[in-house]
Amino acid sequence: MNVHHIFLWLDHSALAALIRDSTWAFAALEVVHLLGLTLLLGSIAVLDLRLLGAGLKDQTVTEIARDTSPWTMIGLGTVTVTGIIMAVAEANRLYDSGPFFIKMVLFVLAVTLTFTFHRGVTKSEPSAGAALGGGIVSLLLWFGVGFAGRAIAFF
Amino acid sequence: MSLYEICQFIQDSEIGTAIRESQIVFPVIESFHVLGLAVSAGAIVLLDLRLTGLGMGRVMPAQIMRRLKPWYMTGFAIMILTGALLFWAEAEKLYRSPTFRWKLIFLVIAGLNAAYYEVKYVPTMDTWDGKSELPSGAKLAGWCSLISWAAVIGFGRWTAYGLK
Numbered sequence: 354m355n356v357h358h359i360f361l362w363l364d365h366s367a368l369a370a371l372i373r374d375s376t377w378a379f380a381a382l383e384v385v386h387l388l389g390l391t392l393l394l395g396s397i398a399v400l401d402l403r404l405l406g407a408g409l410k411d412q413t414v415t416e417i418a419r420d421t422s423p424w425t426m427i428g429l430g431t432v433t434v435t436g437i438i439m440a441v442a443e444a445n446r447l448y449d450s451g452p453f454f455i456k457m458v459l460f461v462l463a464v465t466l467t468f469t470f471h472r473g474v475t476k477s478e479p480s481a482g483a484a485l486g487g488g489i490v491s492l493l494l495w496f497g498v499g500f501a502g503r504a505i506a507f508f
Numbered sequence: 509m510s511l512y513e514i515c516q517f518i519q520d521s522e523i524g525t526a527i528r529e530s531q532i533v534f535p536v537i538e539s540f541h542v543l544g545l546a547v548s549a550g551a552i553v554l555l556d557l558r559l560t561g562l563g564m565g566r567v568m569p570a571q572i573m574r575r576l577k578p579w580y581m582t583g584f585a586i587m588i589l590t591g592a593l594l595f596w597a598e599a600e601k602l603y604r605s606p607t608f609r610w611k612l613i614f615l616v617i618a619g620l621n622a623a624y625y626e627v628k629y630v631p632t633m634d635t636w637d638g639k640s641e642l643p644s645g646a647k648l649a650g651w652c653s654l655i656s657w658a659a660v661i662g663f664g665r666w667t668a669y670g671l672k
Contacts, residue, residue, distance in 0.1 A: 380669040384662045387542070391661060394543070395550015402579065409575045412567055420564045424557065499543045507535040 357448060364444035372442035379442060382435045389431025390499065396421040396428060397495055400471065404479070404488030414484060418475040425467065452508055456501035463494035515599035528597035538668075541590035548583030549657045551576045559642060559650030569642065570633035601671055611663035618656040625649040 363369060372378045402408035403417045412420075440447055447453045470487045473479070479487065509517070518524055527533050555572045557563040564572065595602060602608045629646045636642060 380666055383669065384665045387545075387661055387665050388658055391545045391550050392553060394546030395553050398546050398550060399554055399576070408579060409567060409572065411571055411575070416566050420566050421554070424554075424563060496543060496546075499546070500539050503535065503539040503542055 360444040360448040363441045366441060368438070369442045369444065372438065379439065382439050386432055386435040386439065389428045389435065391428075392424055393428025393432055394495055394499065396424040397467070397471075397491060400425075401488040401492045404474070404484040404491075406484075414474050414478055415476070418471060422471070422475055425471075429464070429467075447505070450505055450508075452501050452504035456498055456505065459494055459497045459501060463491070463498055466491055466494060512600070512603055515603040518596055518599035519601070521596070524596045524599065527593060534594075534597060537590050537593050540586060541594060544583055544586040544590060545661065546583075548580050548587050549661065551580040551583065552653060552657060556650040556653045559646050560654065561642070561647065568633075568636065568638055569646070570636065573630070573633065598671065602667070605667050605670055607663045607667040607670055611660055611667055614656045614659040614663060618653060618660060621649055621652045621656060625653075 372382070399408055400414075400417050400421045403410070403412070403414055409417055440453075466487070470479075470483075471491070474484075474487075519528075527537065554564055555569065555576065558565070558567065558569050558572055625646070629643065629649070641647075
C-alpha cells in the first residue's frame with residue numbers, strides 16, 4: 354500500500370463523505386481552524402517577540418513562555434484536530450497539492466522547534482544568541498505554515 | 509447613486525478589477541489579511557485573557573497593553589489596509605453577502621468596546637494593584653472583546669467561503 358492509496362482510502366471514507374455532503378461542515382471546520390490559528394500564532398508571536406527583545410520586555414523570557422504556552426497548546430490542538438478532519442475530507446485533492454506538502458514539512462519543523470526550544474525556555478532563560486535565532490526561526494516557520502496553508506486554496 | 513451602485517462602481521474600477529483578476533496580488537493581499545490576524549487579534553486575545561482572568565496572570569494588564577499596543581495597532585493597520593483592498597476588488601459581491609454584514613456589525617461592536625475601555629479604564633489601569641479583582645467592567649470588556657473578535661473572524665471566514 355503506498356501513500357497515494359492511503360490518501361485515496363481516506364478520501365473514500367465515511368468521514369470524508371459526511372463532511373462533503375454537508376453544506377456547512379467544512380466551513381465550520383475552517384472557522385474553528387482559523388480561531389485556533391489566531392490563538393496559536395498570537396501566543397507564539399508574543400513569545401517570539403520577547404525572544405527578540407521586544408513586546409513584553411518587563412517580564413523574563415521564561416515568564417512569558419510559561420504564561421503563553423498553555424494557549425499555544427490549545428491553539429495547536431485545535432488546528433491539528435480540525436486540520437486532520439479537513440484533510441481527510443479533501444485527501445485526494447491535497448495529495449496533488451504542492452502547497453499542502455510544503456505546509457506539512459514546515460508544520461513538522463515548527464512543532465519540533467516549539468516542543469524543544471520553546472519548551473526549553475519555559476525552564477530556563479536562553480542565551481542572547483539562542484533567543485535571537487530561535488525567535489526568528491520560529492516566526493519564519495509558523496508564518497510559513499500560515500502562508501502555505503493559504504496557498505492551498507489558490508494553487 | 510445607491511449604495512449598491514457605488515459598490516458596483518468600486519468593484520468594476522480598474523484597480524478593483526486588476527486586484528481581483530491577478531494571479532498573485534489577490535492571494536498575497538488575502539494572505540496578509542488572514543495572517544495579520546495573529547498580530548492584531550492574536551495580541552488582543554492575550555490582553556483579553558488577562559482582563560477576564562482566564563490566563564496570563566503574571567503580567568499586569570497595564571503592562572500588556574503598553575508593551576503590545578504598538579504591535580497590535582500595526583497589525584490592525586495592516587488589517588484595514590488589506591481589507592480595504594480586498595473590498596475594492598469585490599465590493600459588489602460583499603454588498604450582497606449577509607455574512608459580511610455581520611462581520612461589519614461585530615467589527616463596530618469590537619471597536620466601540622475598545623473605545624469605551626480606552627476612555628473608562630486605561631486612565632486608571634496603572635493603579636490596579638494586582639492583589640484585588642479587576643473592576644467588573646474591565647472584565648466584561650475583556651469578554652466582549654473575545655466574543656466580538658471571534659465573531660469577526662468567524663463571519664470573515666464564512667464570507668470568503670460564500671464568495672468562492
